[in-house]
Amino acid sequence: MEIKMSAPKGFLFSAVEAAIKKPGRKDLALIYSESKAVISGMFTTNSIKAAPVMIDMKRIKSGIGQAIIVNSGNANACTGKQGIADALEITDMIAKALKLKNSMVYICSTGVIGTTMPMERIRAKIPELLKNLGKSTIDDLANAIMTTDTFPKNITKRIKINGKTITISAVCKGAGMICPNMATMLCFIMTDANIDKSALDKALKSAVQKSFNKITIDGDMSTNDTVLTMANGMAGNSLIKLNSKEFNKFANAVSDITYELSKLIVKDGEGATKIVEIGVINAKSDIDAKRGAFAVANSLLVKTAIYGNDANWGRIMAAIGYSGITIKEEKTDIYLNGLKIVKNGMGTGKDKEANEKLKGKEIKIIVDLKLGNKNAKVLTCDLSEEYVKINAEYRT
Amino acid sequence: MEIKMSAPKGFLFSAVEAAIKKPGRKDLALIYSESKAVISGMFTTNSIKAAPVMIDMKRIKSGIGQAIIVNSGNANACTGKQGIADALEITDMIAKALKLKNSMVYICSTGVIGTTMPMERIRAKIPELLKNLGKSTIDDLANAIMTTDTFPKNITKRIKINGKTITISAVCKGAGMICPNMATMLCFIMTDANIDKSALDKALKSAVQKSFNKITIDGDMSTNDTVLTMANGMAGNSLIKLNSKEFNKFANAVSDITYELSKLIVKDGEGATKIVEIGVINAKSDIDAKRGAFAVANSLLVKTAIYGNDANWGRIMAAIGYSGITIKEEKTDIYLNGLKIVKNGMGTGKDKEANEKLKGKEIKIIVDLKLGNKNAKVLTCDLSEEYVKINAEYRT
Secondary structure: OOOOOOOOOOEEEEEEOOOOOOOOOOOEEEEEEEEEEEEEEEEOOOOOOOHHHHHHHHHHHHOEEEEEEEEEEEOOOOOHHHHHHHHHHHHHHHHHHHOOOHHHEEEEEEEEOOOOOOHHHHHHHHHHHHHOOOOEOHHHHHHHOOOOOOOOEEEEEEEEEOOEEEEEEEEEEOOOOOOOOOOOOEEEEEEOOOEOHHHHHHHHHHHHHHOHHHEOOOOOOOOOOEEEEEEOOOOOOOOEOOOOHHHHHHHHHHHHHHHHHHHHHHHOOOOOOOEEEEEEEEEOOHHHHHHHHHHHHHOHHHHHHHHOOOOOHHHHHHHHHHOOOOOOHHHOEEEEOOEEEEEOOEEOOOHHHHHHHOOOOEEEEEEEOOOOOEEEEEEEEOOOHHHHHHHHOOOO | OOOOOOOOOOEEEEEEOOOOOOOOOOOEEEEEEEEEEEEEEEEOOOOOOOHHHHHHHHHHHHOEEEEEEEEEEEOOOOOHHHHHHHHHHHHHHHHHHHOOOHHHEEEEEEEEOOOOOOHHHHHHHHHHHHHOOOOEOHHHHHHHOOOOOOOOEEEEEEEEEOOEEEEEEEEEEOOOOOOOOOOOOEEEEEEOOOEOHHHHHHHHHHHHHHOHHHEOOOOOOOOOOEEEEEEOOOOOOOOEOOOOHHHHHHHHHHHHHHHHHHHHHHHOOOOOOOEEEEEEEEEOOHHHHHHHHHHHHHOHHHHHHHHOOOOOHHHHHHHHHHOOOOOOHHHOEEEEOOEEEEEOOEEOOOHHHHHHHOOOOEEEEEEEOOOOOEEEEEEEEOOOHHHHHHHHOOOO
């Protein structure tokens, strides 16, 4: 586990129990920066967007923010005008209490779709949420945003920029509805770095591209996916500008964090027993490599075989075959944790050895197309009866 | 159940136990037409094609055939040159014994990918297979081609054309790896109709388009999908020509049969407890309607919710949202077995009533986009723990 480090300077947290879906757990949280922060965001590409996503997408155009209120238990999606009104009322309450302009407050929700927010319980809890500000930890925040997650996910890293220590902390939630184009998730990245808005945008985009956009649990994409990054400058470093040496250092740190969080999300995929990396290498094009890797990663037959410790590579070949990419069956090789199980389109007869390798918790499958020099990598997990159970009983 | 009717004139069947995957069941079958038959076929669009598929695709160019040998237990896919050699040896043996040109014999295989055919056991059984010709029924044939199917699937229909009785019999297998662009399946349609080759081609294509291409179990597409239709003319009707009144009657009968078989395949989807019809109506375009319907039908979250009797319509909205089609959230209505559960993008508060409806075995979901006049319909099933169990243990 990560050694727990203190949060970035100037960030305060609060998490309380509002019984949004059911009582007995923290489900309403607040992130507050003592000074105005540069903010960048990325949002679900689903045409159906939750009310808070629509509000944040407008507000983020200003490029600044100071607070994020987030709840689990209710997605506030498919809730129409009422959903928008509820979300606005919540941000207004926070803004008023913290003496901020409304537009400085962002809001994120995750949970069940199609139920309006239990506003009475939320209204009643906001005073406690505010009073508690600074008394909760990042761990509390990570816990409060969980839905079917089985463990909280947060990472803190420190880097030096021009002699100043910069802290970057990130929390996220994942678990199900995890799909290309941003896993179904919320992620908040907080840093005390002093950084230019365009530099923060680029660092976030690049990090998400290499991490959250490369994982898939079940191929479903949520209505609520949001990644927000706040940088409040309180570390006192000289401004990090786009494409400088300092920028690269900062961007790499953010990428490392989001990649580690991605791995945690996959590890905690609903019902997952294994983390699986699918690499497609030597494809004719980038798009072929990516599409091939996602086809294998999303194949239920591949995922169930991995769950069953069955190196049924025929299902990998079939998935690559129907992905629509350019392949030559008689050239294709497949490796499982380094063991060559398919050579030139045919089995190498090492299935028993491969089945043994599948008993591990980290599985690495490489499909070598031998047609070009483009590679892609996707993280996923296996598919167990537990996934079905969790999702059949989600609202009960 | 269908009343069992006798097979089309001139068709003989045989099914024997060859212990291809394991002993104790019929797994090798032969279909033989006493006279030359016009033959049409449709094949998997997967780039990875099994050896028998490659052979049939060549042979079918002649437009005629007289025998089909089929086995379950081994797909003869990803078996390279050996796979082709094995398949050719089998068809050669059949051709020689039946005194046919090699090219008159077709071959289909279904089962595990990537294992070469157990040729010694097959060779040893071919004399018995031939000797038994005419002693097996269509039921035996339907049984012999099953893999994870839990019941055999065959339908026989009779129609009158110009005073002559024409019989059409079809058998198929399905169960898993069922996906758009031909379910993972084998299907053999036999008829004694006297029909022109181009008319048979069109009748088959149109029937498949409306049936096997509109079902999905798990989104996976097989390497072996094949539909073959043989028409031997022994009913003695005057030749059915393309686009005649007689053609329409014949084509409708074939479409009815394949649609009924499609429903049987979905009903028997691996681990399925319910048959689910997804309709997307009033879409802006045909492609939108189809893509939307498939997105909902393939969503694991939708399928598990249906399994759990949970009318979690938010997942349907999310799937429509990420399908990439044109939608207006605030216009979208959703019906579940006739009950309006979403109106203008929001829940109607009838979730409890809807949950009750989900306890039935036949579920009909309609998504009304109210944006145009194009409709599409897809058949699928729910997703249960049993699906995972079947596919995790398939090769053990």
